[in-house]
Amino acid sequence: MRGRLRVYxxxxxxxxxxxxxxxxxxxxxxxxxxxxxxxVETHGRPRTAALLDGMxxxxxxxxTYRGATFTELDxxxxxxxxxxxxxxxxxxxxxxxxxxxxxxxxxxxEILDAGIDVVSTVNIQHLxxxxxxxxxxxxxxxxxxxxxxxxxxxxxxxxxxxxxxxLRRRMAHGNVYGPEKVDAALSNYFxxxxxxxxxxxxxxWVAGKVDEQLDRYRADHGIAGTWExxxxxxxxxxxxxxxxxxxxxAARIAxxxxxxxxxxxxxxxxxxxxxxxxxxxxxxxxxxxxxGGSYHQVVGDDVPRALLDFARGVNATQLVLGASRRxxxxxxxxxxxxxxxxALSGPIDVHLVTHEEAKQGRRRPERSRAALxxxxxxxxxxxxxxxxxxxxxxxxxxxxxxxxxxxILLFLxxxxxxxxxxxxxxxxxAAVGGSLLLNWFFTPPVGQLTIADPENLLALIVFVLxxxxxxxxxxxxxxxxxxxxxxxxxxxxLSTLAGHVLRGEAALPTLLGRLRETFGLDxxxxxxxIGEPTPDDQAEPTAWRIIATSGSAPCTAPAxxxxxxxxxxxxxxxxxxxxxxxxxxxxxxxxxxxxAVALRQERLQEAAEQAKPLAEADKMRTALLAAVSHDLRxxxxxxxxxxxxxxxxxxxxxxxxxxxxxxxxDESLDRLDRLVENLLDMSRxxxxxxxxxxxxxxxxxxxxxxxxxxGPLRDRxxxxxxxxxxxxxxxxxxxxxxxVNLMANAVRHSPADQMVLVTASWHDDQVEIRVIDRxxxxxREAQERVFLPFQRLGDRGNGTGVGLGLALSRGLTEAMGGxxxxxxxxxxxxxxxxxxxxxSRAVAS
Numbered sequence: 086m087r088g089r090l091r092v093y094x095x096x097x098x099x100x101x102x103x104x105x106x107x108x109x110x111x112x113x114x115x116x117x118x119x120x121x122x123x124x125v126e127t128h129g130r131p132r133t134a135a136l137l138d139g140m141x142x143x144x145x146x147x148x149t150y151r152g153a154t155f156t157e158l159d160x161x162x163x164x165x166x167x168x169x170x171x172x173x174x175x176x177x178x179x180x181x182x183x184x185x186x187x188x189x190x191x192x193x194x195e196i197l198d199a200g201i202d203v204v205s206t207v208n209i210q211h212l213x214x215x216x217x218x219x220x221x222x223x224x225x226x227x228x229x230x231x232x233x234x235x236x237x238x239x240x241x242x243x244x245x246x247x248x249x250x251x252l253r254r255r256m257a258h259g260n261v262y263g264p265e266k267v268d269a270a271l272s273n274y275f276x277x278x279x280x281x282x283x284x285x286x287x288x289x290w291v292a293g294k295v296d297e298q299l300d301r302y303r304a305d306h307g308i309a310g311t312w313e314x315x316x317x318x319x320x321x322x323x324x325x326x327x328x329x330x331x332x333x334x335a336a337r338i339a340x341x342x343x344x345x346x347x348x349x350x351x352x353x354x355x356x357x358x359x360x361x362x363x364x365x366x367x368x369x370x371x372x373x374x375x376x377g378g379s380y381h382q383v384v385g386d387d388v389p390r391a392l393l394d395f396a397r398g399v400n401a402t403q404l405v406l407g408a409s410r411r412x413x414x415x416x417x418x419x420x421x422x423x424x425x426x427x428a429l430s431g432p433i434d435v436h437l438v439t440h441e442e443a444k445q446g447r448r449r450p451e452r453s454r455a456a457l458x459x460x461x462x463x464x465x466x467x468x469x470x471x472x473x474x475x476x477x478x479x480x481x482x483x484x485x486x487x488x489x490x491x492x493i494l495l496f497l498x499x500x501x502x503x504x505x506x507x508x509x510x511x512x513x514x515a516a517v518g519g520s521l522l523l524n525w526f527f528t529p530p531v532g533q534l535t536i537a538d539p540e541n542l543l544a545l546i547v548f549v550l551x552x553x554x555x556x557x558x559x560x561x562x563x564x565x566x567x568x569x570x571x572x573x574x575x576x577x578x579l580s581t582l583a584g585h586v587l588r589g590e591a592a593l594p595t596l597l598g599r600l601r602e603t604f605g606l607d608x609x610x611x612x613x614x615i616g617e618p619t620p621d622d623q624a625e626p627t628a629w630r631i632i633a634t635s636g637s638a639p640c641t642a643p644a645x646x647x648x649x650x651x652x653x654x655x656x657x658x659x660x661x662x663x664x665x666x667x668x669x670x671x672x673x674x675x676x677x678x679x680x681a682v683a684l685r686q687e688r689l690q691e692a693a694e695q696a697k698p699l700a701e702a703d704k705m706r707t708a709l710l711a712a713v714s715h716d717l718r719x720x721x722x723x724x725x726x727x728x729x730x731x732x733x734x735x736x737x738x739x740x741x742x743x744x745x746x747x748x749x750x751d752e753s754l755d756r757l758d759r760l761v762e763n764l765l766d767m768s769r770x771x772x773x774x775x776x777x778x779x780x781x782x783x784x785x786x787x788x789x790x791x792x793x794x795x796g797p798l799r800d801r802x803x804x805x806x807x808x809x810x811x812x813x814x815x816x817x818x819x820x821x822x823x824x825v826n827l828m829a830n831a832v833r834h835s836p837a838d839q840m841v842l843v844t845a846s847w848h849d850d851q852v853e854i855r856v857i858d859r860x861x862x863x864x865r866e867a868q869e870r871v872f873l874p875f876q877r878l879g880d881r882g883n884g885t886g887v888g889l890g891l892a893l894s895r896g897l898t899e900a901m902g903g904x905x906x907x908x909x910x911x912x913x914x915x916x917x918x919x920x921x922x923x924x925s926r927a928v929a930s
Contacts, residue, residue, distance in 0.1 A: 086200055087197050087198060087200065088196065088197040088198075088199070088200050088201045088202045088203060089197075089202045089203075089240040089241070090193070090197055090202075090203050090205070090238065090239040090240055090241075091109075091202070091203070091204045091205070091239060091240060091241040091242075091243070092176065092204075092205050092206070092207060092236055092239040092241070092242050092243070093105050093106050093204070093205070093206045093207075093243050093245050094206075094207055094208075094209065094236070094242055094243065094244050094245065094287060094290075094291065095206070095207075095208050095209070095244075095245045095246075095247075095287065096208070096209050096246070096247075096280065096283040096284040096286070096287040097208060097209075097210075097252065097274075097275070097279075097280055097283050097284075098208060098261065099252055099255055099256060099260070099261035099262075099275075100245050100246065100247040100252060101245050101247065102206035102207075102208070102245045103125060103126070103127070103133055103174055103206055104130075104132065104133050104136065105243070105245050106125075106172055106174065106204050106205070106206055107122075107125065107133065107136035107137065107140075107172065108136060109204060110122070110136075110140060110170065110172045110204065111136060111140065113169075113170055114139075114140065118169050118170060119168045119169040119170065120140070120141075120168060120169065120170045120171075120172065121140075121141045121142070121143055121163070121166060121168040121170070121171055121172070122137065122140050122141065122142040122143065122171075122172045123143050123158055123159075123163045123171040123172060123173040123196070123203075124143075124145065124157075124158040124172075124173050124174055124175070124189075125137065125142075125172060125174045126174050126175060128261075128262075129263060130260060130261070132260070141168075143159060143162050143163050143166060143171075144159065144162065145157060145158065145159055146158070146159040146162070146184075148181045148183050148184065149183075150181050150182055150183060151846075151848075151853075152846065153911045154911060155181045155911065157180050157181055157184055158173060158180075158189060158192050160185065160186075160192045160195050160196060163196055163201065164195070164196060164199045164201070167199070167201065168201060169201070169202060170201070170202045170203070170204060171196055171201050171202070171203050171204075172203075172204050172205075173189065173192070173193055173196070173203055173204070173205050174205065174206050175189060175205075175206060175207070176189060176190050176193065176205040176206060176207040176211075176231055176235075176236070177189070177190065177207050177208075177211035177229045177230060177231040178229060179228075179229050180192070188231065190231050190232075190235045193205060194235075207231060207236060209283055209286050209287040209290060210223075210227050210283065210866075211227060211229055211230055211231055212230065212231060212233050212236065212290065213230045213231065213232050213233055214233045214290075215286055215290065216230050218286065219283065219286070222279055222282045222283065223274055223279050223283075223866075224870065225274065225866045225867055225869070225870060226866075226869060227866060228865070228866075229865075242291060244287060244288070244291045246284070246287070246288075248284075249277045249280035249281050249284065250277070252275065252280060253271060253275060253277070253280070256271055256275055257271065263861070273867065274864070274866065274867065316339065316342040316345035316346070316402050316403070317345065317346045317348065317399055317400060317401040317402055317403070318335050318338050318339040318345060318346070318347050318348070318401070318402070318403045318404075318405065319335075319348045319349070319350055319392075319395065319396045319399065319401040319403070319404050319405070320332055320334075320335035320347070320348070320349050320350070320373075320404075320405040321349075321350055321351075321352070321392050321404065321405065321406050321407070321422075322349055322350065322351045322366065322369055323351070323407070324351065324362045324363070324365045324366045324369075325362070325365060325407070326365060327407045328365055328366075328369040328407075329368070329369060329372060330407075330438065331405055331406075331407050331438055332349060332369055332372050332373055332376070332378075333372075334405060334436070334438050335347060335349075335378075335405040335436075336376045336378070338403060338405065338436065339378075346378070346379075346399075347373065347376060347377060347378030347379070348378060348379050348380075348381060348399060348401070349369065349370070349373040349378055349379070349380045349381065350380075350381045350382070350383060350392065350395050350396075351366060351380075351381075351382045351383075352382075352383055352384070352385050352388045352391045352392060352395075353382060353383075353384055362674070363672060363674065363675035364674030364675045364677065364678050366675075367675050367678045367679065368678050371678075371682060381395065383395050388422050389422055389425040389426040389429060390429065392404065392406075392422075392426055393426060393429055393430060393433070396430075396433055397433070401433060402433065402434065403433065403434045403435075403436065404426065404430065404433050404434070404435045404436070405436045405438060406422065406423045406426060406435060406436065406437055406438070407423075407437075407438055408423065408437050408438065408439045423435075423437050461506060461507055461508070462507045462508055462510075462511065463507075464506050464507060465503050465504075465506040465507010465508060465511035465512070466507055466511045466514075468502065468503050468506055468507065468511070468515075469503045469507070469511045469512070469514055469515035469518070472499050472502075472503065472515070473496075473499065473515060473518050473519055473522055474522075476495065476496065476499055477522045477526055480492055480495065480526075480527070481526060484526070484527055484531075489523075489527055489528060492523060492527050493523060493548045496519040496522075496523060496548065497519075497548060497551060497552055497555075499515065499519070500512050500515045500516045500519060500552040500555070500556065501552075501555050501556075501559070503515045503556075504555060504556040504559040504560065505559055508556075508559070508560045508563060509556045509557055509559070509560035512552065512553075512555070512556030512559070512560075513552070513553050513556050515552070516548070516549050516552030516553055516556065517549065519548070519552070520548060520549050521534070523548070593611060593632065593633035593680060593683050593684060593687065594633050594634070594635055596676070596679060596680055596683055597609045597610070597611065597633055597634065597635035597680065598635040598636075599676075600635070600660075600673070600676045600680075601635045601636050601660075601662075603672075603676075604660070604662075604663075604673070605662065605663070606636065606660050606661065606662035606663065607636050607637060607638060607661050607662035608634060608635065608636030608637055608638055608639050608640065608660070608661045608662065609634065609635050609636060609658070609659070609660050609661075610631055610633070610634040610635075610639040610640045610646075610658075610659045610660075610661075611631070611632040611633045611634070611656065611657075611658055611659075611680055611684065612629040612630070612631060612632065612640065612641075612642070612643065612656070612657045612658075612659055613629065613630050613632050613655055613656055614628060614629060614654070614655045614656075614657075615627070615628055615629060615630055616628070618654060622642075623642060623643050623644040624642050624643075624644035624645070625642060626641035626642045628642070629641065629642050629643070629657075632656075632684060633680075633684075636661075636662075638661065639661075640659035640660075640661050642659075643657045643659050645659075645661070646659035646660055646661055647660060647661050647662060647663060647664050648660045648664060648673065650673055650674050650677040652677050652678065652680070652681045653681065656681055656684070658673070658676070658677040658680060660673070720753035720754065720757040721753070721757065723749060723750070723752075723753040724749075724750045724753040724754050724757070727746040727747070727749045727750035727753070728750055730746050731743060731746050731747070777816050777819070777900060777901065778816050778817075778818075779814050779815065779816055779901065779902070780814070780815075780816070780817070781812040781813070781814065781924040782812060782813050782814070782815045782817050782820060783810075783812050784806050784810055784813065784845050784852065784854065785806050785807075785808050785810070787817055787820055787821050787824070788804050788806050788824065788843055788845075788854075789804060790821055791821045791824035791825050791828065792804055792828065792843070794821065794825050795825060795828060795829060795832070798828075798829060798832045801832045801835070801840060801841055802828050802831075802832065802840065802841045802842075802843060803840045803841070803842050803843070804843045805842060805843065805844045806843070806844070806845050807845065810845055810846075810847055810852055811847060811852065811923045811924060812923065812924040813852050813921040813922065813923055813924060814901075814902065814921065814922050814923070814924050815901045815903070815921055816901055819897045819900070819901060820897075820901065820921075822897065823894045823897050823898055823905075823919065824843070824854070824856070824919075826891070826893065826894045827856040827891075827894055827917045827919075828841055828843065828856055830891065830917075831856050831857075831858035831860070831915070831917070832858075834858060834860035834861065834915070835858040835859055835860045835914070836859060836860070839858070839859040839860075841856065841857065841858050842855075842856075842857040843855070843856055843857075844857070847923070850922060850923055851920045851921065851922060851923065852920070852921050852923055853918055853919065853920050854918070854919040854920075854921070855916050855917070855918050855919075856916065856917040856919075857910055857914065857916045858910065858914045858915055858916075859910065859912070859913060859914040860913075860914050860915060861913075861914075862909055862910065862913060862914050862915045863907060863915055865909070868907045871891050871907070872891050872892050872895045872905075894917075898919055898921075901921070902921070902922055903919060903920050903921040903922065904919070904920045905917065905918070905919050905920075906918050906920075
């Protein structure tokens with residue numbers, strides 16, 4: 086039997102997930118359960134580490150990767166031990182390359198399959214579904230993620246909650262990170278706004294999980310009633326023009342409750358022949374989805390019951406309906422959907438919303454009055470006119486042989502034939518004419534329009550009634566068949582449109598081409614008005630511009646089109662080729678609405694693309710001004726103060742003092758020179774005009790020169806470069822500058838008693854240069870941010886530089902064809918890894 090999974094979910098690091106997991110484990114041990122610690126990361130927190138005392142800990146598996154040693158969860162050892170419960174921390178953790186599984190949640194799956202219960206932890210930012218939202222909130226991409234389904238499959242999910250203020254107090258007291266990381270964390274990831282947003286994400290995600298459990302419980306126990314655990318507002322759409330008003334009203338009702346759901350539903354009849362205007366429904370669906378709601382369509386002949394069945398199925402609490410569009414007389418005959426729904430709603434609140442269409446009468450789509458074609462109706466009249474006399478002439482010689490009932494049946498067969506050919510009215514006329522002919526020629530007394538036998542009168546009356554009924558049924562069947570064919574054609578056209586949308590074919594010419602092919606038109610054109618509308622601009626080509634067209638001879642104005650659809654005051658869809666009937670026009674309007682959406686999306690995308698460079702430039706300019714305003718002023722002020730002091734005649738300076746002031750001015754100007762040089766190089770990188778001279782380079786020559794360029798910092802750096810390494814392809818000057826930037830950054834962040842180590846190793850067709858420090862390191866989630874221009878992590882002030890060093894280093898490395906990535910130094914610190922191609926590979930390529 087598979088084990089049970091329990092997950093402690095938190096909004097951010099430090100809320101106490103691991104502490105809660107270990108507390109649960111200790112309580113299990115005290116109750117006599119067999120609990121072991123498979124993997125727990127205490128992060129140096131004393132109170133968390135104290136909970137491990139006395140608990141059985143499964144030794145970790147040791148792995149070596151790129152010359153460094155790492156420890157991971159030993160899955161085989163846990164399974165071999167066969168405990169009742171295993172505590173495994175960090176569900177979203179990515180295992181070291183070389184491990185059996187890529188992710189820890191896969192390790193946990195193996196343990197669960199072995200019948201062992203597992204207790205684990207995860208933060209909300211590691212869930213795949215909210216990964217992009219977390220990046221927008223914090224500005225930090227989360228590289229370690231776990232599929233939501235893995236967490237949703239857990240038998241129990243427990244939220245470990247803590248207010249942002251309480252978590253920040255824990256941070257400040259050193260209960261989460263070491264003292265050297267506290268200021269950096271509080272000013273970056275652990276800001277109050279970030280923590281509040283992450284906390285809301287966690288609460289909403291858990292609420293969604295609880296909703297699933299509630300729905301499953303209600304389904305398992307056959308509970309049909311509504312439980313108002315969460316507000317869900319359902320708005321009923323008929324496809325009429327009042328739907329926009331209803332959607333907006335329902336959205337306002339939903340907005341009054343935090344986290345409320347908005348759902349729109351349209352009920353179509355079971356035969357699929359009736360329904361709302363497709364164009365209105367398409368527009369209203371877009372409106373619902375733009376407001377964060379969802380659109381649904383259900384089938385049901387009883388609209389009130391279908392609405393309430395849907396509302397109860399989604400556990401809705403409120404239902405929004407439009408006031409009746411029927412007249413007073415129609416309301417007297419039946420209560421209507423609104424009144425009937427209210428009477429049957431039970432605990433669901435029903436809102437009847439008034440609108441401009443109320444009591445104006447229900448306008449149904451136009452239908453063709455004739456069920457059959459004109460040709461078939463003419464043939465039916467001809468058969469009726471000629472068939473009755475011919476049948477009479479054929480039966481007259483046998484009137485003494487054939488009885489009246491048989492003659493009536495023969496006439497009835499002819500009437501049915503007329504109905505099948507020409508429809509109801511020719512058949513009814515044939516029935517009346519046939520009754521007169523039967524009366525005159527075959528009913529005693531013959532030759533008179535009188536009937537002697539009452540039974541014969543009854544037979545003729547039944548004949549007329551049966552003939553009329555059969556004619557009516559045949560006509561209705563023909564009408565329904567034609568409507569079904571029309572509905573099928575409309576459905577095929579709309580399915581083509583839906584397929585176009587689902588496949589992402591957003592190009593307007595493609596959409597218009599599909600529309601032209603669907604209706605067999607010569608051309609379809611989307612026109613946009615130029616300037617303000619005028620009374621006579623419908624036929625004026627200069628008042629319109631062609632946005633997109635498909636086919637030959639595009640329309641240049643709405644008046645020259647055979648059929649046009651007014652999408653808005655500015656947009657018109659013009660079709661040329663043939664006139665379309667009313668039912669075709671409904672589908673055409675749906676295509677027109679989609680064309681307007683496609684045009685809007687294209688223009689929004691174009692505007693976004695145009696605004697993107699401006700936004701990036703503005704962002705860069707703002708950051709540059711904010712950073713440079715201090716970093717330029719600081720060295721200038723220092724140099725100016727030193728020079729003014731030297732020029733002062735009020736103070737007599739000793740030779741030692743003069744030397745110190747000159748040194749201060751020299752260092753400040755050097756710092757200013759480096760800043761200007763970095764800014765120029767960064768601008769060249771972004772403009773793509775950085776000059777490169779790629780050539781074979783020996784690391785044993787470049788690294789010592791780079792160390793010497795550090796000046797006084799050179800004594801803090803130790804180089805360990807083998808002479809057996811192959812030459813790499815690089816620009817020597819730029820590579821030396823990258824190394825200087827990385828080594829200087831490492832020295833600044835390393836303890837005074839620790840050396841910065843520079844090593845290199847050969848891996849296949851790459852040489853990796855490692856700059857290793859023993860400083861505080863960088864949180865994994867913030868490692869990519871250090872490469873953004875004008876970014877500083879930690880508690881450093883502006884006085885430490887403009888924040889271009891690492892950004893410039895990565896840019897220069899990538900310009901030379903290499904990569905620069907950060908990695909945690911085992912035991913603490915940060916390792917910067919430069920990967921460069923070897924010379925032999927470059928020659929071969």
